[in-house]
Amino acid sequence: MSILLNKKTKLIVHGFTGAQGSFHAQQCLDYGSSIVGGVTPGKGGTEHLGKPVFNTAKDAVKATGANASLIFVPPPYAADSILEAADAGVSVIICITEGIPVMDMVRVKKRLAAMNTCAHKVTLVGPNCPGVITPGECKAGIMPGYIHRKGSVGIVSRSGTLTYEAVWQVTCQGLGQSTVVGIGGDPVQGLNFVDALKLFQADPQTRAVIMIGEIGGSAEEDAARYIKAEMTKPVFCFVAGKTAPPGRRMGHAGAIVEGGAGTHASKVEALKKAGAAVVDNLSEIGAAVAKGLKRKTKAKTKAARK
Amino acid sequence: MKLLEYEGKEVFERYGIPMLPRCGVIRIGDNPDKLNIDGRGPWVVKAQVLAGGRGKAGGVKLAKTASEARELAGKMLGMKITTHQTQGKALTVEEVLVEHAAPIEREIYISVVLDRKAGSPAIIASAEGGMSIEELARTNPEKIIKISVDAEAGLLDFQARQLAFDLRIPQNNFREFTAFAKALVKVFVENDASLVEVNPLVISKDGRLLAIDSKIVTDDNALFRHKDQAARPDHEASEIEKEAKAIGINYIGLDGDIGCMVNGAGLAMATLDTVKMAGGDAANFLDVGGGANVEQVTKAFQIILKDPKVKAVLVNIFGGIMKCDNIAAGVVEASKKVRIKVPLIVRLEGTNVKEGKAILAGSGLKLEQADSLWEAAQKAVAAAKR
Numbered sequence: 001m002s003i004l005l006n007k008k009t010k011l012i013v014h015g016f017t018g019a020q021g022s023f024h025a026q027q028c029l030d031y032g033s034s035i036v037g038g039v040t041p042g043k044g045g046t047e048h049l050g051k052p053v054f055n056t057a058k059d060a061v062k063a064t065g066a067n068a069s070l071i072f073v074p075p076p077y078a079a080d081s082i083l084e085a086a087d088a089g090v091s092v093i094i095c096i097t098e099g100i101p102v103m104d105m106v107r108v109k110k111r112l113a114a115m116n117t118c119a120h121k122v123t124l125v126g127p128n129c130p131g132v133i134t135p136g137e138c139k140a141g142i143m144p145g146y147i148h149r150k151g152s153v154g155i156v157s158r159s160g161t162l163t164y165e166a167v168w169q170v171t172c173q174g175l176g177q178s179t180v181v182g183i184g185g186d187p188v189q190g191l192n193f194v195d196a197l198k199l200f201q202a203d204p205q206t207r208a209v210i211m212i213g214e215i216g217g218s219a220e221e222d223a224a225r226y227i228k229a230e231m232t233k234p235v236f237c238f239v240a241g242k243t244a245p246p247g248r249r250m251g252h253a254g255a256i257v258e259g260g261a262g263t264h265a266s267k268v269e270a271l272k273k274a275g276a277a278v279v280d281n282l283s284e285i286g287a288a289v290a291k292g293l294k295r296k297t298k299a300k301t302k303a304a305r306k
Numbered sequence: 307m308k309l310l311e312y313e314g315k316e317v318f319e320r321y322g323i324p325m326l327p328r329c330g331v332i333r334i335g336d337n338p339d340k341l342n343i344d345g346r347g348p349w350v351v352k353a354q355v356l357a358g359g360r361g362k363a364g365g366v367k368l369a370k371t372a373s374e375a376r377e378l379a380g381k382m383l384g385m386k387i388t389t390h391q392t393q394g395k396a397l398t399v400e401e402v403l404v405e406h407a408a409p410i411e412r413e414i415y416i417s418v419v420l421d422r423k424a425g426s427p428a429i430i431a432s433a434e435g436g437m438s439i440e441e442l443a444r445t446n447p448e449k450i451i452k453i454s455v456d457a458e459a460g461l462l463d464f465q466a467r468q469l470a471f472d473l474r475i476p477q478n479n480f481r482e483f484t485a486f487a488k489a490l491v492k493v494f495v496e497n498d499a500s501l502v503e504v505n506p507l508v509i510s511k512d513g514r515l516l517a518i519d520s521k522i523v524t525d526d527n528a529l530f531r532h533k534d535q536a537a538r539p540d541h542e543a544s545e546i547e548k549e550a551k552a553i554g555i556n557y558i559g560l561d562g563d564i565g566c567m568v569n570g571a572g573l574a575m576a577t578l579d580t581v582k583m584a585g586g587d588a589a590n591f592l593d594v595g596g597g598a599n600v601e602q603v604t605k606a607f608q609i610i611l612k613d614p615k616v617k618a619v620l621v622n623i624f625g626g627i628m629k630c631d632n633i634a635a636g637v638v639e640a641s642k643k644v645r646i647k648v649p650l651i652v653r654l655e656g657t658n659v660k661e662g663k664a665i666l667a668g669s670g671l672k673l674e675q676a677d678s679l680w681e682a683a684q685k686a687v688a689a690a691k692r
Contacts, residue, residue, distance in 0.1 A: 012483050041639075067374065075527060076531070088414075099527045100527060101525055101528035101531075102420060102496050102498070102500060102527065102528070103457060103495060103525070103528065104528075105425070106420075106426055106427070106457045107424055107457060107458065109425035109426075109457070110425070110426070110457070112460075119446045142626070143626060144625070144626035144656060144657050146657065147626075147656065147657075156613050157572070158572060159570060159571060159572020159573065159575075160570045160571075160572065160573075160626075161568075161569055161570025161572060161573035161624045161626065162570060162572030162576055163572075164624045164626055165573060165576075165624055165655075165679070168624070168655060168656070182323045185571060185572065187420060187422045187481075187500075187665070188420070188425045189423060198405050201599070212572070214572055214575060215575075217422045217423075218422070218423060219422075219423075222423070238576070240573075240575040240576040240579060241571050241575045241579070242579040243578045243580065243581075243587075243588070244575055244578070244591070245558075245560065245578050247391070248558055249526075250558065250571060250574070250591055251556045251570075251571025251572075251574060251575070251591065251593045252571045254422070255571065255572075255575065280583065281577070281580065281583060281680060282576045282580060282679060283580070283678045283679050283680035283681075286683045299438055
């Protein structure tokens with residue numbers, strides 16, 4: 001088991017024939033992901049990377065039975081592609097595009113919420129994220145595949161390379177990942193920490209979760225409330241941006257401390273209070289998880305012996 | 307991007323937001339006679355800086371006569387302002403706005419913000435204006451009104467009425483206020499803002515509703531559909547920051563002495579944190595981007611070394627799609643073009659890391675390599691102290 005993606009996932013790529021789309025779709029194919037086609041308006045009927053290209057998402061889903069979308073469309077048109085994918089009936093949409101106006105995402109979010117109350121369920125991951133990978137089964141994103149290893153640690157993060165850092169540390173500890181989810185660095189996004197934690201909590205393959213947060217907003221504080229109330233699996237956290245000056249946007253549109261809210265201190269305090277393990281030093285997160293899981297296994301063997 | 311008060315007021319003007327008449331803006335080098343000060347006083351002279359609390363710092367002055375207003379405006383240009391929002395740094399007043407003043411009966415706080423959790427705009431308001439809303443949120447959170455707004459429908463009639471009643475708007479200004487509140491939401495949505503604030507909105511002694519100040523922050527991601535905004539100078543960014551932005555590098559200058567080059571915003575932030583933990587301070591935040599090549603790396607070095615404070619440079623790259631051997635080649639290539647006189651510490655990890663490290667080791671360049679971010683940070687801090 002895993003979350004969001006597995007062996008059965010059939011992906012269509014939006015912005016398939018563009019430079020970014022082509023490069024990363026090829027990487028996903030090389031990893032073994034099942035990409036069944038792509039969407040580029042006006043290029044329907046042609047072939048790209050050995051897969052069929054369609055004019056619309058609806059055509060693509062109809063012809064291929066795709067159930068997930070991976071979006072590389074440029075910022076001015078990306079919001080529209082998300083809605084097109086949702087309308088076409090896929091259940092997971094992963095939007096990699098960075099730089100989508102917040103107001104566009106406000107509109108997307110409202111429409112997806114309306115869809116989810118009456119029609120089929122659709123989950124959006126991103127935008128401005130590295131994507132999602134279930135090691136050994138499906139890679140839908142821009143992360144380097146080889147750093148991952150199949151295993152029992154679920155990882156969810158607001159940042160790209162910071163996620164790779166955590167993944168790599170886990171792999172170097174001889175452990176592996178169930179699924180790794182990049183939820184992205186934008187202020188208005190699809191899947192949030194709480195949604196991802198819920199999925200990991202319910203996933204039998206996942207034994208522990210790493211959550212990588214950063215300054216800005218209150219997603220980490222919300223996650224802390226959920227961890228305290230519902231999580232039985234151990235959660236290990238790192239929050240980036242301890243030394244970031246207030247009022248400045250640190251690369252990610254969402255990573256900004258405004259009016260005294262969204263500070264590093266508030267997030268760390270909330271997570272610690274909720275019982276999560278928070279590491280101050282990013283370089284120690286892999287070791288912390290390995291130690292935590294070992295302790296858990298020992299306790300279990302002890303309990304079994306009794 | 308943050309707009310200065312007068313730039314925000316120019317936007318407000320287009321939406322019919324009630325304000326006092328403005329007499330003009332002068333910049334350093336301008337003659338105060340350029341100001342169009344006529345009619346009856348008093349006037350108010352306001353330093354155009356991007357920081358709250360300027361009044362207490364001498365950035366807002368009242369003038370009874372036109373000549374006094376001109377004199378104050380002239381004096382204010384070039385003045386240094388330090389407030390609780392400037393993080394100990396002084397801002398230079400480069401522009402001054404002069405406008406008519408009105409005796410104030412009541413002050414109200416109102417803003418439109420992005421409610422990240424709800425994923426929609428929201429109005430934040432309080433009948434107690436004039437003070438810092440952050441302060442009020444701490445001391446009297448019950449006095450803060452929050453109304454969720456639908457971006458497409460705008461502020462609905464009943465919401466505007468409810469807001470007016472909650473803020474105890476006088477009968478005479480009621481209609482004017484509901485129109486104002488709706489217009490404020492429109493400013494937010496149509497200009498792709500992330501904040502539109504009026505603090506204070508006042509009712510003057512002669513019964514007028516007036517927006518006295520303006521604060522607008524816009525979404526950089528939406529600049530492609532706002533040519534007027536895109537043409538405006540970014541008042542917050544330093545010269546180096548602007549230069550970096552122009553070549554696609556995300557750079558923010560900081561106070562320390564360790565220059566940092568990192569790929570990815572999150573990892574860049576975490577690198578600054580790790581440097582601090584190792585006992586040092588970063589000179590900058592720099593995200594070289596996901597697809598960095600030799601050219602980007604060279605430019606990044608050039609940008610970092612423009613800051614004379616830099617005593618050591620820390621390169622932290624997690625090679626994903628971007629391979630470590632390419633990055634290493636980039637560092638070697640860049641160091642030929644840019645003379646790096648300060649110690650260089652490089653930490654590479656990820657795809658083709660062995661090849662990358664070998665390239666660096668065989669390059670003859672004077673640099674230290676590190677296996678983890680923690681080790682790299684410690685080495686950089688030690689090098690900067692040497």
